[in-house]
Amino acid sequence: MPKLKTFDPPANQNDFTAAETQLEAALRARWSSNINMFTESVLQNKPAPTQYFNPLTTDIPDQATEAVIRWTAFPARISKTFSFKGERTQWSYADNGPPASENYEPLGPRGWQDEYCEWSVTRNDAGKITKVSFTCENREYWYTLWDISPEVVLRLYQQLVGPQVEPQDLYSRDEVGNPIINAETGRPAYNGHNKWNSTTTEGVVHLISAPNALSAEISLAGQATILRKDSTGEPITDPAGLITCSNYGIADRNSDPHIGASVNSLVRGSDGLGSGMRVSLSNPVGLYIQTPNFNQYSLPSSAPAGAQPSDCWSILRGHARGSGEAIDYILHAVFEVPEEWGFTVSDITINGFNIDFGAQITETFHIALAAYGLQPQTEAPSELTCARDAKPPLPRTPCLRDSPVLPATFRSGLSMRIEQGTTISNIGLYATDVDTNAIIAFTGAPGVSLEQQGTQATDEETILFQLTITAAADAPLGVRSVLLTNANGAKGPAVYGLLEVVAPGTLAGEQTEVVGSRVEPSTQSLGVMRSLASPLGSR
Amino acid sequence: MIAYVADAASSTCDTFDWDPIVMNNYGAVLSSAIVAMALTTTACNNSRSDNSDSGKRVVSPAKAVSESSQAPAIEAALNSRLPTRTATFAKAALAAPAAPVEACGQAQAKRCEPTKPGSIYKYIAVNQGNQPCPAPMSETEIAQNLNDPFSTSLLRNGKFPLSVAQLTAAIAEADPDLVIRSYMVGEGSQIPLRVADRDKSRNLRYVVTWGPSKSPQNVQIFLNASAPGKESGFLQVISWDDQRKLFNYFEVLVPGESNAVWSWAGDSSLARAPDTKGAGCFDCHHNGVVIMKELNLPWNNWQSPRAQIAPDEVPKAVANETLFQDLNGADSYESVVMGSAQTYHKQWLQAHSVGADGKIELSAVDLMLEHLTAGTTINIVSSASLSAGDDDISDIPSNALLWDDLLSSSLGLDYSIPALVIPRASYQSFVAEHGYELAQRFPGECQDCANATAVYAIKPGSTHFALYTPAPSFDDRFMITQMLQAEIFDNKFAAAIALVDVGKPVFSSTRAGLQQYAPTSGTIINNESSVVKDFSDAVRQAAAGQRSCDASKIDSCTAEQQFLSIYDAADWTTAAQQRIQTYLDTFAGLSDEARTDKLMRLVASRQQSFTAWPIISNLNEFCLLLPESDLSQ
Structure with missing residues (x-):
């Protein structure tokens, strides 16, 4: 395959109608430019990640390896930090956030849902869950889309959250409430933390937790291509050791250490330095929800004959894997019981427990990304000792x-x-x-x-x-x-x-x-x- | 590694024996010297061949085995004993007629006809008496029992693949829609190169699964194979029969031989049957379902998001094969195991809870209650902190302290576990003081790990993740929650049993003693279960004849008294919660050293109980599984 011509939108999602082809073209051009910017900013960092490449400027043969990296969507740091609280409390914290007194970081709305998956839980008057909405859509895409067409963003919000969403709900505002105008567009700037996307109960559209940034993901992947050794010269390959040594994320997450160690392993290879691969995130660059393992689910006995738990899973944006695809490219999904079945999500069990929290569902699916692996490496990588703060600090x-x-x-x-x-x-x-x-x-x-x-x-x-x-x-x-x-x-x-x-x-x-x-x-x-x-x- | 099987004929140590047939299977790597060595170590008496300090396990430096010219051959031979059994279960039965079979110094008369390729054999091991001979299955037997995808796609079509490569190709041809996924486990998978080079045995083995492309985790065929896997003839398969709603078990008999055959080793229904419980495949598959000891994060010993098995730390032949390069993480396999196991468990419960019109007949109630009393199996939990890490250990697995997920999540009991921390310095000090090490040893015949020379060891050292502790199983908890939902018993009843010997969520002989009161049958009439009444009446009757105990020292009371203290309490919930909290409070308010000592000794004690508990100890398959210390005796 020759050099990639453009970076495509996540999941190759097309949010435009047939009449909006110009807007679509503008979005695609801008999006590709953004991913290129994120990629080049990684490549031009120091030390340079010599084993990370830009697909726009690198030939990618058809037989290039495609590596898949998956991790559980449940926020692992909740389990680690509150291991003594029991799983029901951990589920509750994952849904609603730990108590404010815990001062648990990342701070901010849905901050604690830091595995590149955020969700919102809808309950009925009896407190039973009727719907759980999941997203792994990166915020950069939505800010880009807003710059191109706020009308399209509004249309999507109304589809995902409801017709009650109004344009002004999505504006950034100053301290007296006036919309902040984006000088580049002449229009109000977008607020990704608007009321329809900043809670765990009123709907979810895209990621807002501070570390859930696509740019951070690309940066992580790039830094993870740097091989490390300890002070005795021993290679560092374990996920916790690597992330601490390279400082590209948080050690106790499901995502960061695993992504880093997986990428690092591809680069290191199996037969000495130089036997590994060069790596880059596959196009379309993104993070994607994978279909849950419904074998862990049970419907109540009142379920209609032939009904399956998977019938409650709907993909709203993105798509399940097609022929030849290694992962699902799901951006937004909901788990909701068809109304005619006569029971709620909370009447369904996972591993024997009624679904009382949306977090229980996140324990049954992965988030995934795909990466290109090219061989041979153009130059053998060297092993560096651990990153440390520069002295004096660098601005x-x-x-x-x-x-x-x-x-x-x-x-x-x-x-x-x-x-x-x-x-x-x-x-x-x-x-x-x-x-x-x-x-x-x-x-x-x-x-x-x-x-x-x-x-x-x-x-x-x-x-x-x-x-x-x-x-x-x-x-x-x-x-x-x-x-x-x-x-x-x-x-x-x-x-x-x-x-x-x-x-x-x-x-x-x-x-x-x-x-x-x-x-x-x-x-x-x-x-x-x-x-x-x-x-x-x-x- | 010693494989254990309940075999009355070899009662001294119940081990497999290195018989000539097994050795000849791997003749390419064996020398006569090895044969001689193996044949001489048949005595089960513990002749301690190594110097040892009093109270310490054998800790002599790796010698003899690795330094001798025999070492590479021995390692290769012993690696080929994997995945988990020394050879097939039937190997003793298939000894050449002319050669008597020795097992731990006792001759056994086992004579069977050699197998003949071209047929599907049956060999179902029993837990006492003479083992049967493998025999070809009749058409009727095949039709009745072999309706799983492995059978219908391959065996019943006359396809008998005898290596992983052949098996993989055969399945791909028979059903191209099935997606293959591989996973890896190895007790030495995190041993660094400075301790053991890449070619040293790390007990690596694969689990390979096949599931439909639309839902690969809905696994139809499981394969257990050694690593490297491609040409391995050591094949054990489990396949789900969706008609009978159970798993079929298969193995290759006399692998590598010209008369190697596929043999049916039974199905899930035999796992807890009186004659086959703890025998053959069911010495590890205690409930008849797929198992994964380290079921939850951080999945110690598995390739996982928490621990990568580095390609340059495994033999090149392993690193270069697709099964290794395409490894999936243990987090995915956890989901597979839990999903597939509960599918079987649910149908088992349905099959034993039959009824209509307000009356349900319950059968095998004793087996049901065993999940609560003795427990049927275990999982192993640990901290997510590395044993060799730098951070304090703050995530003490709660199921190591008590059956937390049952008591809290299932039964809704409210209590507070102290936020316990083991400071890193205290941990390191304890490990050093007690001589902790993690050693690779290859016990000879009738030896246990303590008497085998270390090939390599990390000392001081322990398992990759700290606090590796046998704990209550997913299977037991899942079944209990299912029985609660089916109203076979209620929360009070479950709590009253579970809280007997609350500080031992597994391996409590006190609580296990309550199993004697379990009825074998029962009824649920208009939502009222006879099981609860029958059991509690029996317990109360027994308790009536016992000396009264001091309720303030409830742990010293009998199991019956402990049960009734909750069951008969006016407010059982409060009583239960108080019992739990009193126990948990013993961990609070301690100095760092005292807390570390208490927790580390708890873990060590649990590990030791694991090595001795009937049937469940069969899961202790490799010397590298558990750390050794002066607490190990």
Whole structure:
């Protein structure tokens, strides 16, 4: 197979009607650009993951290995942290979150559902479950889709949650309730934490838990391709040891250690360094719900003849595996008893227990991803010792955007765009381990300059810079990286793709001299950022 | 590894013997010296050939075996004993007529006709008396018993694959829709290369499954095979018969020989039958269902999301085969095992609870209640923290302390388990002080692990995940919840039994003693079960003749008294919860060292009980399964 032409949307899902082909094309182009940005930002990190590749720039033969990596959807850290509480309490915590007094992280709505699967439970007046909705859709896709067409997003919300969803329910708002306008589109910015997608009872559309980011997934996979050894030279291959050594996730999850160790094993090979594979996440890049094992389920005796538990499982978005496919590409599914059967989900048992919690269902299915494996490796990998904090610390930015939209960008991971020949002020750049007088530079191509307007420390380790950015009329189109250099010389690496220079007329909003939005930069943005559990791109 | 079988003819140690037929099967790797060595170690008396300190297990450095020129051959031979039996169950029965069979120093007269390829044989082991001879099955027997996919697709069509590769190809040809999945387990699978090179035996074996493409986890055929698997002739198959709603068991007799044949080893209905219980396949498959000892996270010994079996730590032949490269995780297999087991358990209960019009006739009630009293099998739980890790051990498996998932999740009892932590320093100190090690040993005939030289060992060391503890099984808990839902007994009754000897959720001879009161039959009339009344009346009658006990020291009371203290309580729920909480409170408020000592000794004690408990101890198949220490005696 030649180089991949574009990255496809997750599950190759097409959310557009026949009359919306232009929007579909725009979404596909933008989505491919986003995945490319996430991939290149991994490849340009240091140390460079030499065994990770970009499918857009690498030939992939038809006989390339496709590795499948699966993990149980139930949040393993709940079991570990509350092992002494018993399984019913663990199920309850997985559904509703541990008590606030536990200060359990990740914080935020559905934060604790951190295995790339989140769900919402609907109950009747008697407290019995009537429906459980599951999603593994990444938020980056929905933010991208909103940029292309908020109408399509609304339509999907109304399908997934109900007709009661209104457009204004989905807007980002400032502290006085006004919609925050995205200068790039001229429309209200999207709020992924809206009331229809931020609870465990009112519906679920896409992932919102901070570590459940697709960009973090790609980053994890890339970092996991780096082989590690301990201080005695012994290879580190066990999942817990690797994740601690490479610092690409949280050790006690089902997902991170397993994904990392599986990828690492592919790279290491079975016959010495150089015998393994180069790896990249398969197209369409995403994480997918797998069909549950219904052998563990039992229907009540009142179920109609021939009824099966699998009859209660419906795929709303994505699809079950087709011929030749190794995994199901399910994005959104529900478990709900057909009304005519006359009983509820709670009357069904799993392993002998009535389904009193949605979490019980998550114990019976996997989340999966697929990865390409290419042989031979173009160069034999070396083994590195464990990652450690740089001394002095290296400044880094995960996020650049016009200030009012910065919090949303923190969640979406999408790059900022600027048209040639324009200047935008009131841009926020959020950075860590950085001096207030750090030098900020755009790299990768010329034609983009900036002025610092001010700084604000958000906490001991992070600073928000206020910038004005200008793209020259002849600035080459394409992405720019952002490089920060502290006064002591500590710098980089440059973070790829935070800014994209586009042609005039590409963006719908006012671009000639844009002042962010109607809302002046305030502590509101910073307050939102403080509440976020983890920086963009990390698990 | 010693395979145990209940065989009255070899009563001294009930072991298989290295007979010439077995050795000749692997003649390519055996030397006469090995044959001589094996034949001399037939005595079951514990002749301790190694120096040992008092109170310690044999800990001499790996010697003799690995250093001799015989070592590679021995390892290869012993690896070929896998998956879990030394050879077929019938091998003793198939001894050459001219050669007497020795088993632990006792001659056994076992003479059977050699098998002839081309037929499906039957060999169902019994738990006492002489074993039967393998014999070809009649057409009637075949029609009645062999309706599972393995039989209907292969055996009954005259297809007798005699290696994993042949079996895989045959199934693919017979039913292309079936999806193959492989899993791997090995007690030495996490032994690092600095301790044992990749070619050292780690007791690796595969479980291979076949299920329909639309639901691969609805497994129809299970295969147990050694690793590397491709050309292995050591084949054991379990296949689900959807007509009879049970599992059929199969094995190849005299594998590797020209007269190797497939043999039916019985079905699930024999697992708990008086003559076959604990014999043959059912010495491990205690309920007649597929088993997985380490059923839950972190699945110690299995390829899993928590522990990868690294390709450069297994023999190249293993690393290079598709079965290994396409391994699935134990988390998937857990789901398969639980799903397939409960399918059988549900139909078993239905078959023994028959009735209509408000009256249900119950049969095999004694077998039902055994799930509560003695337990029919075990699973093994552990912490998700590594024994060799750095973090404190904070996830003490609750089922190691008491039957938590039954008492809390099934019976709804409310109590509080203290948030126990074993500090890493305390753990390491305890392990060092008591000489913990995890050793690979190959016991000869009639030897146990304690008397076998270590080929390699991690010392100090223990199982990969800490606190590896035999605990109540999924099967027992599932059956109890099913019986509760069927109203065969109620929560009070279940709690009253389960709370006898509350601190021993498994291996309680006190609680097991209540089994004598289990009726063999019963009725449920208008939702009222006779089982509860019959049992409790019998217990009360027995208790009436016992010396009264101090209720404040309930653990020293008889099983009958403990049962009645809950069953007859005015508020049984409160009484039960208080009993549990009193027990759990003994773990609270301790110093780090005292708590560590208490928990570690509990685990060690449970492991030792496991090695001695009738039939269930058959699951203790390899020396690498359990750590050794001065607490192991």
